[in-house]
Amino acid sequence: MRLEGEATLEPLPIPHRLNCLEGTMAKYIGQRVKRTEDPRLIKGLAHYVDDIRLPDTLHVVFLRSIYAHARITKIDSDEATKAPGVVAVFTGRDIGDRIGPVPCASALEGLKVPDHRPLARDKVYFVGHPIAAVVATDPYLARDAVDLITVDYEELPAVVDAEEAAKSGSPVIHEQFGDNIAYRLTAGEGDIDAALASADRVIRQRIVNQRLAPVAMEPRGVLARYLPGEGELTIWSSTQIPHLLRTQLALMLGIPENKLRVIAPEVGGGFGSKLNVYGEEALLGWISMQLGKPVKWIETRRENLQATIHGRGQVGEIEIGCKNDGTVTGLRYNVIADLGAYLQLLTPAIPTLTGLMLSGSYKIPAIQINVTAVFTNKMATDAYRGAGRPEATYVVERAMDLVAAELGLDPVEVRRKNFPKPEEFPFKTATGLFYDSGNYEAALNKALEISDYAKLREEQRRARDQGRLIGIGVSSYVEICALGPSQAMPAGGWESATVRIEPTGKVTILTGASPHGQGQETSFAQIAADELGVDINDVTVIHGDTSIVQYGIGTFGSRATAVGGTAVLKAIEKLKEKINRIAAHLLGTDASLVAFSEGRFSIREAKRAAAAGEVTAAGPPEPKPNGKKSVSLKDVALAAHLAKDLPPDMEPGLSATYFFEPKNFTFPFGTHIVVVEIDRETGDVKFLRYVAVDDCGKVINPMLVEGQIQGGIAQSIGQALYEEVVYDEQGQLVTGSLMDYAVPRAHMIPRFELDRTETPTDVNPLGIKGVGEAGTIGATPAIVGAIIDALAPFGVHHLDMPIKPETIWRIVNRS
Amino acid sequence: MKIEGTHTLRARRERVFRALTDPAVLQRCLPGCERLEKTGENSYSTTMKTGVGSIKGVFTGIVRLEDVRPPEHYRIAVEGRGQPGFLKGAGDLDLEEQTDGTTLIRYAGDVQVGGTLASVGQRMIQGAAKMMATQFFTALEAEAQTQEGEAPPKHGFFRTALRWISGRLQQILQRLRRSKRHPQS
């Protein structure tokens, strides 16, 4: 392991480096430590699900619906069953109730929950709905056999548009419910009607948060192996939540949870799409149990776009009331949430997160959200990076821009005016949250300074005079991270860690968080190496295997470091007490007299004496019963395991487990400033600047934080300009491949200028807030705001995403 | 997806209409139609091997003629399913006799595709639908120009006809352009 300063080449010229953690003597924490997980990844030696090979593995290929809504009148799989290499063909009727329904963890009042089985039975509800699973000795043969299955469908009218779905008279997707409304919810505090009535102005705007596809680069994949003798089922799955998945799959399959092992090997990205329990995961386990052989299914990208959860999908109207000086009096958001045909794990919960975050970084006395959540004949929406918070931030930030435009004020000033002051924290919002800590103005000011905002506005004026269309967008976001206290979570909001020191002194960390690209193998090792005074290369972080790792919750909601990292710290603290006692015992002294430095334990008095220069040829002043001046952690570890010479009544071994329960969420924040120029002939958008100042509290590894923010912003650029899951009127998925669903490429993304402020949280002892979703949450409104600002001369106040060149051209052209 | 357009066929309206309602002619004119069997009044079962370029699939389904009002109107509905997905199209055809003995066909319809075709071919669907409409009418014109009882146009004809019509279109366009540029001529 080499630190950045020791690199053989000069450091790269990056304009705005993130600062290292201040005021720490730490060797690793706060440093740009290179990732320990990288060597296997850059050599191509890591193991994602499809890279795991078991002898005699059978392969599954699915037949999926080509209709959005249809009754299945007949499935003929005889020919497929007889095809070369085919071992079995399963349909929904074959399986019946033998696999439990795909779970939804959200328990909203009055929520309608359709019976969701891994394979369609009587009806198909969306394009991509799995109908049959072909099992063969080879994936090529399985694929061939899929073409031999014939399905007779009776096509039914598809419900595609969410607003139409909510209307009475719309065809009903799940007949038993009578309509398509999954639930209605009103939330918020304050008298919203009075607040809007008291406003000098009330602005209304329809706002769309379009459906997106998460597109983790590794599609989903499942490998299941049932050992009939042992009665054990192992499922390798590309998942963010191995433990939660195990519990749910055990329930679905009726197998004892302790006979089921879930392993999340290397996971190639998730962004929420693998924070779920999918029918395929259960089905593969079940098939392996039926056939007694390993079975594997690797999702194709087409399947991924059709049948892995989508994100966003909200159509709403905001009403925002403000005083003439820009003070916001109230905000109402009436929103129709497009849930899709079924409820996946968190589907109904996403709009509720939007509701919670509607206060944004502002003091808004009255807030109300009215959610109408509807079923449509599409894939389910669920948590996609940000999960409800990008929608909220977008709504609030658009509202701030609309207020500024309405009043002719600078959008920066409107924001500043409504910020809570640093001394007002913890700040209670009208949505019922307590923001832990914050200094929103500091981040804003820093972003203004880096971008030289005043000068930018000056340049914009001059450019406009020359007929150029330059726009500046500002977004001051706050987000909800480190999910979260268990009270607020469907399945526990804590995270676990076991820290074990092996007899040879090597440190093993078992974390219940299951990172998949975020780099916690490194950041957790940084914490442990500093806390234990060992070399980082002596620390190994293990995750993602339910048979090895104690129960955990998983990696999502920007929680792994803040909650899981704290669990590591707490486990080490527990362990250190014991280490200290063993060291004292080995040194023949009292634990209170043990000093620890440079990886060694010694007796404090001896040290002090040495420092005072009193040590002479006579030797140390204190007698040493066992003759040792100092012992290493390794000595302690060996002693703990040999257990021949331990303090009386001490439990042998050197391992501690901690389940950390945070007392609140954390609320990172920041300001992004974007400058764009529009080609008035083509409508193309070009980024001139992208400045982001983020505050995620204390930072363990600035390099990882930068990576998270940059990746998040890139996904936001995708939403703002390119990405949209499009179904046609019949519910056909039009963006069914990466030829039509535009994931941004390198040349579509600008260079980001990043900086930070640092406002620690007291929610956890590390002061960490979390950063995994910040970029995605903060960026979108800034980008959209910049484009709208550029088009302000044409009287534009709002545009829906993705803002395509044609849309812009039409605006410029119509005048 | 909506498609609409017009085609002028150099044949008289009655003849065109008869061709349009003759299953043997329809089979030859519907792009890639390999089989058209009557299953009822104005309804047929069909097998079509159709597509554009190397993108091809075999579809089985039905063809229905509706709202038949000789010699000026009918509606044709085609539905087929196959490995690449399904095709569904329905269109109203209105025939207008022109003073020069030709027939103007206005068509307006709706084309739906599903399955793989829909999810990966969105940029092509409209073009392919138009292309097939052109193929259909080009073939139909040739059919309508033969005398009844005469042998139908030969296999391989479509390609030649297409090339011919595209050449002719270009000539017309060029003529139009020239006349625009030199209004005196």
Next chain:
Amino acid sequence: MKTTVRMKVNGVEHSHEVEPRLLLVHYLRDVLGLTGTHIGCDTSICGACTVLIDGQAVKSCTMFAVQADGAEVTTIEGLASNGKLHPVQEGFWECHGLQCGYCTPGMIIAAVQLLERNPNPTEDEVRHGLEGNLCRCTGYQHIVEAVQYAARKLGSGS
């Protein structure tokens, strides 16, 4: 109908009877067990499956194994020599050019090709040079820095 293919992969000669329809990426992964080359899409867009064939970066999902008959193939596993990382691999490590790592092998191979053809690329040239490779995690900035790091390293002859 099976056909014999012979190719040298990472310096090792291989010969197998394969179906003509076997994709090169499946040959590398399933027949040779070289699973470092990944599959991220069906339509030749994402670039995760990029390998070098006779020194040229190609998408191995858009090629049949039989088309590579007689070729020399380099996959990510063959890039390091004698246990020493290729400068591009080193750059990705130094500059945090990867997160989930799934696009990384293809991205690295594409970057190797890029630097062979343009040893000293500008940021813009790097971004355009990697247009055949999608990354969903990094936002590309650290990847650009990784490639530039490698360019300097290769340029300094170390």
Next chain:
Amino acid sequence: MIPARFDYFAPSTLDEALSLLSQHLDDAKILAGGHSLIPAMKLRLAQPAMLISLGRIKSLSYIREEDGQIRIGAMTTHYEIESSARLREICPLLPECAASIGDVQVRNKGTIGGSLAHADPAADWPAAIIALGAELVATSTNGERTIHADDFFIDMFTTALEPNEILREIRVPLPTGTSQAYLKAAQPASGFAIVGVAVNLTRNADGSCQMIGVGITGVGPKAYRASAVEDALRGKMLDEQTIKDAAAHACDGVDANSDLYASAEYRRHLARVCTRRAIEAALRANRG
């Protein structure tokens, strides 16, 4: 994504390939670089029973000058054209167009002949080939014929090639100048042209336009020559207004496509803008 079964032949001579093709007209597809065909086969939208690969026929890969023409073998890759120093000097439109195709990996493997024979309505090559007034040499067991670029593209994915013919060579009249440019508005996901415009022009001593070729792809079902643009410029002084007025005719008579990324109206507009800009770029590029 797994293709259906097929038989595979990789003959080492063109004659063998032609003879195979003539024996299997209904079943066989020619495999060049494979970058259009293989994705379609993986999706099972194309299921040819037989592939005849031209990959072993080394004699189909070349760039040379002969009889006042640039002659390019059909199996020459986009990258070979992109990186040809000689072409950059004598016909920069070819390397420029090549460089705008797909991505590096696609250009390394994809071939000019394969792309032209596939005739994707949004492919780049057809625009350049038309602008340059190229001829395409088609060969079969019955002999050889040349087809002018203007007559080659019939409709989407449909060319003038007969089922028994293989596209062997592309012949580009040696340009007399280097006022050439290719400009495209790319679809962000696939990189295909929403609109692509290729311009090849030469000027008289007085600066007026002597000859101009404008090829446009992406707008309609096939690439086409923008004759009205050419007519409006031929013999004229190429000032800003003249170019702009001429470019306004970029899609005269063309039935423009409409898709997720661009309506027909916007496509037509983009075609006009790109045409104007491509002509301007060509004038800037003039080195002679």
